[in-house]
Amino acid sequence: MTAWPTKDIRANYNKIVFKARELMRIVDNYIKNGFPNGWKNCIKNEATMDGNASEMKxxxxxxxxxxxxxxxxxxxxxxxxxxxxxxxxxxxxxxxxxxxxxxxxxxxxxxxxxxxxxxxxxxxxxxxxxxx
Structure with a gap:
């Protein structure tokens, strides 16, 4: 029986939680500023910063x-x-x-x-x- 690599999973969860909090701060700022250029640009800009814009759907x-x-x-x-x-x-x-x-x-x-x-x-x- 293969064991799941729990250490790697926990590290990934921490990264996901950190990223989610970071994105929530970005969205909060966009809301406060009235969504300059629209909410889709908020998401696209974040993906571009991560280098994932070409893969994003x-x-x-x-x-x-x-x-x-x-x-x-x-x-x-x-x-x-x-x-x-x-x-x-x-x-x-x-x-x-x-x-x-x-x-x-x-x-x-x-x-x-x-x-x-x-x-x-x-x-x-x-x-x-x-x-x-």
Whole structure:
């Protein structure tokens, strides 16, 4: 039986915690200054300082659960489908409740290559159905 190298793992955890605290200070400063040039530049600048900008992929996750969209009549009846719009963006995951309230629906925008990988992932397939 192989033992896990706990010393290396602890050292990595310490680095991760240190980096997370450092990033929180950077984000706090950006918030105080009103996000100059946008929040994405905050993240990109940090990745550039680490030399990882070329390897970095950014993903956006958003959700709107338990909001009464399906019970609200917007003037032309209650909606049949509610989604969070993601116009012209990639690498986004937007999720809302299903109309019956018994599940969630996720609108995913990825590159074709990443989508092909996601559609073959057994962990995803166990819980998801596609509505192409």
């Amino acid at each position: 950014m993903f956006t996750f958003t959700s709107a659960y338990r909001l009464p969209f399906y019970e609200t009549d917007f003037g032309c009846g209650k909606p049949l489908l509610v989604t969070l719009a993601q116009r012209g963006t990639k690498n986004t995951f937007s999720s809302t409740d299903t109309s019956d309230g018994k599940g969630i629906q996720v609108l995913v925008t990825l590159t074709e290559e990443d989508m092909a990988k996601l559609e073959q992932d057994p962990a995803i397939l166990a819980y998801a159905s596609s509505s192409n």
